[in-house]
Amino acid sequence: MGEKKLMKIIDVKTKRLSIPLKKPFKTALRTVSEAESIVVYIYCDDGTVGIGEAPPTHVITGDSLESINYAVMQVIRPSIIGLEIEQKEQIESILEKVILNNSSAKAAVDIAIYDCLGKKVHLPLYQLLGGYTTRLETDYTVSVSHTEEMIEDARSLVEMGFDTLKIKVGNSTIGEDIERVSGIRRAVGNHVKLRLDANQGWSVKEAVTAIHRLEDMDLGIELVEQPIPAWDIEGMKRVTENAEIPIMADESVFSPRDAAHLLAIHGCDMINIKLMKAGGISGAEKINALAEVYGVECMVGCMIESKISVTAACHFAAGKKNVTRCDFDAPLMFASDPVIGGVRFQQNQIFLPKDPGLGIKKVLIDD
Secondary structure, three states, X not given: OOOOOOOEEEEEEEEEEEEEEXXXXXXXXXXXXXXXXXXXXXXXXXXXXXXEEEOOOOOOOOOOHHHHHHHHHHHHHHHHOOOEOOOHHHHHHHHHHHOOOOHHHHHHHHHHHHHHHHHHOOOEHHHHOOOOOOEEEEXXXXXXXXXXXXXXXXXXXXXXXXXXXXXXXXXXXXXXXXXXXXXXXXXXXOOOEEEEEOOOOOXXXXXXXXXXXXXXXXXXXXXXXXXXXXXXXXXXXXHHHOXXXXXXXXXXXXXXXXXXHHHHOOOOOEEEEOHHHXXXXXXXXXXXXXXXXXXXXXXXXXXXXXXXXXXXXXXXXXXXXXXXXXXXXXXXXXXXXXXXEOOEEEOOEEEOOOOOEOOEEEEOOOO
């Protein structure tokens, strides 16, 4: 039997994707009315094309459309052309060294590489990543607005079939935040899971005060995500130690090094992994493995991304036993879907594609 030919990278190209949202998405950090991203295509000498994506999330990753495109085309592209897809560790090392930070740009390239690898072996990506499950369940985010609108949004989402809601807090007073959460709990009943995400909006004292009040009110909060500024690792430890409600780290964990530091001091109860923070699936795998060693469960989430990179995140989440929660609602917020193939949404259920790689067949982008 002849030796199987390796797949060599011969070109890298990018396109810009823009999709309007059904309604503006508001958090303590920003307001978004349109999902924009850079779509990355990696071309191999056997005709295989891998696809990845990176959205600009200035207030979290520091990336812009322009910086993502520059990093991919001017820095990463010349560094990986000529390499074989199978040289995964070498490509990963190059991505780490060739440019500092730029985690979203690296993620888009990393996702496209994994797409190629899945296509080469004719397997859907989640099977290469562990194959734990073929179906996921997502929450849906109630973005920041007036109390009455947030309550109505929550009620509508439950009527649509969502039984886990993520409520954005942290951009107003603690009293207003608690009023919103308690109002939502009354509106949706006790059978719906409620997760809170402060997006770094509280101080340590505010977080401890707010969480104690929520505990005293017995509102059944499943977890509180990133209550304080990302840089305050010691503060995360203090909040975690003083809370009965589990504390989840998000913006505090970009890299495996961040995760190792936070886990070592018991600075959180859970970690939210996002491919755009981790630099792709490669970094996400390391963070999840570290968390699992410490007995810390992970959620996998997304930014305001299209179904391209969300599909990649779904494949990663479906591959791992230690990923016990998902936050993949972004594609459901869009007014249209230009992505053919990939994961399939049915209310809060997500079904993984059976096609090789990501399972994305085409993206409708005007040239």
